[in-house]
Amino acid sequence: MYFNYTIDGKKLYTNKERGVTQLTNHFTKEEFDCKCGCGNGDIVISEKLVWELECVREAYKKPMRITSGIRCLAHNRKIGSRDTSSHVKGLAADIHCTDMWTRLELVRRLLRDGEFERIGINKQFIHVDVDYDKPRGIFVY
Ligand SMILES: [Zn+2]
Numbered sequence: 001m002y003f004n005y006t007i008d009g010k011k012l013y014t015n016k017e018r019g020v021t022q023l024t025n026h027f028t029k030e031e032f033d034c035k036c037g038c039g040n041g042d043i044v045i046s047e048k049l050v051w052e053l054e055c056v057r058e059a060y061k062k063p064m065r066i067t068s069g070i071r072c073l074a075h076n077r078k079i080g081s082r083d084t085s086s087h088v089k090g091l092a093a094d095i096h097c098t099d100m101w102t103r104l105e106l107v108r109r110l111l112r113d114g115e116f117e118r119i120g121i122n123k124q125f126i127h128v129d130v131d132y133d134k135p136r137g138i139f140v141y
Pocket of ligand 1: 034035036037038039040071072073075
């Protein structure tokens, strides 16, 4: 497994055919970009977060769709999230997951192959983050 980037802009690998910036073998920068199209402002996605997700993805061997990564404050407020959200710091990602079988598989992998501080279970997604300023654990929405 190779990590093809540094968050500081060194050695960024751009996949020209797909028109995306490849962060790891399986994840692109665009998947973590703020959904409002703001370009993320000063927020960068956590290298640790992406790396842990890549470790999980390698073991999981199936697609993991990121439904939310970075959120600028305006977008975060618009969708009704708290200002303290780890998404605003670039430390969190939500993975699409709506059925119990997939939830079990994913949570098992996240615990076994990733080192996340928190996992949140939502009906539509699983939240993971590497926000050390918050209590560790598994929460429900
Ligand atoms: Zn935004």
